[in-house]
Amino acid sequence: xxxMFIDAMARAGVKNGMKKSDALMIAAQxxxxxxxxxxxxxxxxxxxxxxxxxxxxxxxxxxxxxxADGFEAAVHNAVDKALDKTYIIADAIELFPLGKNxxxxxGKIFSCFFRA
Numbered sequence: 001x002x003x004m005f006i007d008a009m010a011r012a013g014v015k016n017g018m019k020k021s022d023a024l025m026i027a028a029q030x031x032x033x034x035x036x037x038x039x040x041x042x043x044x045x046x047x048x049x050x051x052x053x054x055x056x057x058x059x060x061x062x063x064x065x066x067x068a069d070g071f072e073a074a075v076h077n078a079v080d081k082a083l084d085k086t087y088i089i090a091d092a093i094e095l096f097p098l099g100k101n102x103x104x105x106x107g108k109i110f111s112c113f114f115r116a
Contacts, residue, residue, distance in 0.1 A: 005031065034048075
């Protein structure tokens with residue numbers, strides 16, 4: 001899912017006049033920096049968002065646009081659909097077990113969606 005977000009950010013940059021290579025680099029670095037902040041900070045993600053949103057600024061404008069356009073709901077739906085499919089695959093594997101090491105199949109399959 002992160003690839004799609006990075007690509008969407010880069011395409012928006014191109015739409016607004018940036019070179020594709022620059023837009024992609026900036027989008028990827030933005031996501032990388034945000035991920036590092038979450039991993040290295042004790043702050044909740046929304047606190048980190050608040051920290052970078054200046055009153056009346058560009059970031060808060062983008063954040064409120066994402067909220068209005070249903071960003072969080074779209075992410076929830078994507079995760080729900082992926083998890084639903086994981087359970088279907090896990091059920092099929094359980095019907096035809098692959099051996100004793102077949103514990104937590106759904107967890108193993110689902111985790112592949114979130115590898116870095």
